[in-house]
Amino acid sequence: MTEPRDAARAAIHKVLNNNVVITHDASGTERVVMGRGLGFQVRPGDDLDPARIEKTFILDPGPDGDRARQVLTDVPYAVVEAVTEAVDGAERDLGRQLGRHVVVAVIDHVSFVLSRLERGVRIPATAMPQLRVLHPAEFGAAERMARTLADRLDTSLPPEEAVFLTMHLLNATRDEPGGTAALLFRRVQHVVDTVETGLGVTLDPGTPDYARFILHVQFLLQRLVDRTMLASGDTSFFEFARHSYPRAHAIAEDVKAYVAAATGSELTDEEMLYVTVHVERLRSRVAPGESDDRVIG
Template sequence: MPGVGDAPIPPGGVQKLLNNNVVVAVDADGRERVLMGRGIGFQLKHEGRVDPAKVEKTFVLDQATDTAHAQKLLTDAPYALVQAVLRAVDEAERELGRDLGRRLPLAVIDHVNYVIERLDQGIRIPGTSMPELRILHPDESRAAEHMAASIAASLDRELPPEEGVFLTMHLLNATRDEPNGTAALLFRRVQHVVRTVETGLGVALDTDSPDFARFILHVRFLLQRLVNRAMLTSGDSSFFEFAKHRYPRAFGIAQAVKAYVLAATGSTLTDEEVLYLTVHVERLATSLGRAETAGGPDAPVL
């Protein structure tokens, strides 16, 4: 697995030149380290040595396949781009207050290099705003936006707005260690619920509204309660029956969500969970001004 850090140059290692800014050193244990610094390759070529003071970053390479990929990437990518990404990753680690792992810098270098190559060819990679990300993962989303702005400023060029989304996903891959891709699975299910509601209402939701944020967080906690087998229950069905008849459209959408959850997880939502879904959907419809006679300003408040 490749890693990045500030490890010292391996003493007595065998070094080879990749380009003027990148050389490879093999330590006594046979592990390859890619050393990066402006002009260190030029120095090695002419003086046969590398000045440790000029080494800016060190990538530790442990697997043959990763070694070949990393060496090619760091050789081909413009050094200014590599520096911009490494600087942005360092800033993100400080902002988030944690180590972002070994693979992230190379993954972001690879991604940004690909994006810029496509932009130079007049090709823009399709993207989406994914507003759910901002609500479910606000810290990573904010750090990713800052990373995109930092990289763009360092390279003195404009990057597409959706780069914040792509970089957020990279950060989540680096910071979320739940088994079986739990975070990604939860996000996909939240997205599916949102699409189910939008289809039922026949309109795109206002992703900047407080009601949308409340709804997203409610769905996340609902899905987490489902996994933890701690769904809401109540012995009083009167409010459920009231909502069912008072807000039939919202109730029908909540039933569609219930059917999706059953198909996706094998678990059946309780009446209490369906009730709260109904209330949230009705609030969304009301805030959009598209509620029918079943809704209106008297929609229940949570």
């Protein structure tokens, strides 16, 4: 995330604003050094006052570093302080360091949210109850982050901010490149949307059947990534489910089509069996009596 305040002892290379300056370390790596009034009435070549250094960000070379520098220059320092406090709290909650990129990403996000709120613009967002089931630790930390941000910035944030902050935490806590954790979650959400559309209902995220289904879908999609899909030479259970639960099987076929389009991988009959079983279990709860309620497993 950030470095200790005494890590940036160096001469000022460039003043970005009253609170932000640029330095170079001995290896030539560029650092953004922040502190209230740190850049006030100083010039390039002046020594930094270590007592006033509050945060140090090491920038990546290239466009990512340019973008981070711009964010840290443009955003009010009160937002930077609030976000770093919120991220520090999330690190304590999760028991791990989140890395230096998540701070800049959340600063950028919160600044955008505040700008929208000032203009009276609110972008609708789903509550995504799957997140609370799949990632309770990250979701809880994100809720506390949202409360910290609202308190420190003396504003009311939309409830869905916990969802967006959870996504940032997932990308920071999963050791995967390119936002793989968030991509996996979006695919889980799409599968749930497909099932809800097929059943014509909104599923209750508070039920055990919902939790079991969400976890199964997550594991299924992870098996696709790991190339460890379930497979069996015995298709009798699959054929039984296909004929006994035609509606659930049809929805499972829709899920299969989505997964193929999204990942390029075809679900095996064994995977389809379990999707059908879980969908039938959900269907039998929301529309009891419509068809045979026998469920495998």
